[in-house]
Amino acid sequence: MFQDDVFEELVQYLTSMRAFFGKYFPEEQNTKMKLNSWIHNPFLPNLQKPESMSNEIYESLLEMSSDTSMESLFKTTPINDFWCRIRDEYPMLGRMALNILLPFPTTYLCETGFSTYAAT
Incomplete structure (x- = not known):
């Protein structure tokens, strides 16, 4: 051919x-x-414990993942907002997720600031 x-x-x-x-x-x-797939969807069945996660935080993850109201909130909220909202109820889990997600909004804010500055 x-x-x-x-x-x-x-x-x-x-x-x-x-x-x-x-x-x-x-x-x-x-x-x-x-x-870190647990951050992108903590409600997947058969969540495996990441090596970097302590047993205490993993237990919080399992507890949260079985909460249907949290799952509903996750489905209707942007991912970064979800992890911010659960910090009161699951502080260690929320902090760990936000520490991993933190570079992304920071980059976005820098790029947004630059494009705003460049436009003026």
């Missing part, structure tokens, strides 16, 4: 794309996201 030179060029292109994806989405980042 393809000529040999076109096929070789296609293989070379796909190989370089794979290398670029590896550079921009390193495997360690993928592993880190899997370890």
